[in-house]
Amino acid sequence: MHTPTLMPPRRRGRPPKSRDALTDTRxxxxxxxxxTLTEKGFATAGLDEILGRVGVPKGSFYHYxxxxxxFGLALIERYAHFFARKLDRHLLCxxxxxxxxxxxxxxxxxxxxxxxxxxxxxxxGNLGQEMGALPESFRAQLQAVFADxxxxxxxxxxxxxQADEMSVTADAEQLAAFFWIGWEGAVLRAKxxxxxxxxxxxxxxxLAGLPR
Amino acid sequence: MHTPTLMPPRRRGRPPKSRDALTDTRxxxxxxxxxTLTEKGFATAGLDEILGRVGVPKGSFYHYxxxxxxFGLALIERYAHFFARKLDRHLLCxxxxxxxxxxxxxxxxxxxxxxxxxxxxxxxGNLGQEMGALPESFRAQLQAVFADxxxxxxxxxxxxxQADEMSVTADAEQLAAFFWIGWEGAVLRAKxxxxxxxxxxxxxxxLAGLPR
DNA sequence: TTTTTTCGAGACGCTCAGTCTAATATTGGT
DNA sequence: ACCAATATTAGACTGAGCGTCTCGAAAAAA
Numbered sequence: 001m002h003t004p005t006l007m008p009p010r011r012r013g014r015p016p017k018s019r020d021a022l023t024d025t026r027x028x029x030x031x032x033x034x035x036t037l038t039e040k041g042f043a044t045a046g047l048d049e050i051l052g053r054v055g056v057p058k059g060s061f062y063h064y065x066x067x068x069x070x071f072g073l074a075l076i077e078r079y080a081h082f083f084a085r086k087l088d089r090h091l092l093c094x095x096x097x098x099x100x101x102x103x104x105x106x107x108x109x110x111x112x113x114x115x116x117x118x119x120x121x122x123x124x125g126n127l128g129q130e131m132g133a134l135p136e137s138f139r140a141q142l143q144a145v146f147a148d149x150x151x152x153x154x155x156x157x158x159x160x161x162q163a164d165e166m167s168v169t170a171d172a173e174q175l176a177a178f179f180w181i182g183w184e185g186a187v188l189r190a191k192x193x194x195x196x197x198x199x200x201x202x203x204x205x206x207l208a209g210l211p212r
Numbered sequence: 213m214h215t216p217t218l219m220p221p222r223r224r225g226r227p228p229k230s231r232d233a234l235t236d237t238r239x240x241x242x243x244x245x246x247x248t249l250t251e252k253g254f255a256t257a258g259l260d261e262i263l264g265r266v267g268v269p270k271g272s273f274y275h276y277x278x279x280x281x282x283f284g285l286a287l288i289e290r291y292a293h294f295f296a297r298k299l300d301r302h303l304l305c306x307x308x309x310x311x312x313x314x315x316x317x318x319x320x321x322x323x324x325x326x327x328x329x330x331x332x333x334x335x336x337g338n339l340g341q342e343m344g345a346l347p348e349s350f351r352a353q354l355q356a357v358f359a360d361x362x363x364x365x366x367x368x369x370x371x372x373x374q375a376d377e378m379s380v381t382a383d384a385e386q387l388a389a390f391f392w393i394g395w396e397g398a399v400l401r402a403k404x405x406x407x408x409x410x411x412x413x414x415x416x417x418x419l420a421g422l423p424r
Numbered sequence: 425t426t427t428t429t430t431c432g433a434g435a436c437g438c439t440c441a442g443t444c445t446a447a448t449a450t451t452g453g454t
Numbered sequence: 455a456c457c458a459a460t461a462t463t464a465g466a467c468t469g470a471g472c473g474t475c476t477c478g479a480a481a482a483a484a
Binding site: 039040041043044045119120121125126128129130131132133139142143146174175177178180181182183184185186188189191192193198201202205206208209210211 | 251252253255256331332333337341342344345351354355358387389390393394395396397400401403404410413418420421423
Binding site: 025056059063 | 461462463464465
């Protein structure tokens with residue numbers, strides 16, 4: 001069962017102090033977890049699968065994480081952070097008009113999904129869908145992440161209003177909420193259809209529907 | 213473990229010919245499966261849980277269904293049928309203008325989610341999200357269901373164009389696609405937030421964004 | 425009646441997730 | 455240089471769920 005796919009055999013005992021990001025076990029686990037959970041979700045993702053992927057034994061896992069639940073919460077945090085950075089990179093890009101920034105984000109996300117053949121979705125969306133079977137502790141976390149994304153997008157939309165790309169009477173906050181509500185649906189459909197079309201369709205009509 | 217919750221103890225042996233919908237075992241299983249899968253999804257839903265809920269032993273299950281996968285496919289079919297009827301009830305309602313019919317569907321769905329405290333979502337959306345871990349046979353089925361819903365809504369939107377509620381230059385088919393893409397996201401968020409707000413927000417902006 | 429068909433009952437094996445304990449290597453203090 | 459404390463790996467262990475199988479019982483058909 002253990003097929004340390006491409007990692008060198010791991011050494012026992014307390015490790016030397018210096019660990020780079022490529023050998024740090026905790027780091028490895030988080031990365032592998034992210035990949036697996038974005039593809040399969042929380043409940044379906046087997047520990048053994050994640051472990052096998054990076055050749056880490058179970059003992060190590062439970063050294064770094066108190067439980068699968070704790071692991072999940074750590075992943076949310078990490079993913080939220082990663083995503084917020086990506087969002088900022090686009091939505092704060094001074095070289096583009098505010099609405100062009102939104103489109104830039106969409107293009108980026110699209111490329112991201114294509115890169116993995118539309119097998120991986122959005123961790124937050126995946127887990128949100130699974131709330132029915134997830135520890136209740138996840139709910140607040142996930143909602144907080146959405147609130148954060150919404151705030152970032154709303155700020156960009158307000159800039160769009162200032163730049164006269166959109167009516168100043170519109171409610172930027174609500175529009176941002178609308179975007180993320182629908183976006184998660186688009187990601188889900190893209191996974192199902194194994195195509196970028198749902199993403200482009202959603203983005204196109206979102207932008208087209210914005211009050212002038 | 214077996215707590216035949218509220219069903220009478222089932223009788224052994226070949227059953228009499230007449231079975232009403234309340235005692236037919238296959239029917240019972242499908243109903244219970246629908247409840248559980250809309251809450252939890254496919255992978256998470258344990259057979260034992262579904263079985264325990266209606267007091268049906270495993271032997272019966274595997275008498276009626278070749279596998280959990282076959283059961284899932286049967287559920288998709290049944291849910292799609294149920295939903296198509298609901299859709300028609302609203303979208304073909306002659307007493308309302310076409311766009312009012314869309315709103316009527318939204319209101320209905322909203323009430324439906326509230327009835328179960330926002331724990332149950334859309335079976336098709338749930339399974340779609342899980343495709344990464346589902347038998348590939350599900351994919352085509354699920355996409356077909358979405359295509360069907362899209363066609364029904366598109367027809368309604370074309371009526372809206374004829375009734376001059378919406379620009380005749382708009383692409384009704386694409387708009388219908390847009391609706392379902394986002395709607396699934398809204399259902400997902402409603403489950404997460406345990407509130408109808410995502411549904412209303414999505415519907416409001418969808419209708420408001422329609423080209424005049 | 426006798427035979428055949430239909431279905432319910434639940435034990436069984438297998439796989440796999442998640443937990444826990446023991447073993448092993450490194451560090452830091454003296 | 456040694457020893458204690460610490461960090462990490464190794465893998466055994468438990469329990470749950472899926473799918474199978476055999477058997478039992480009752481209605482239907484002959």
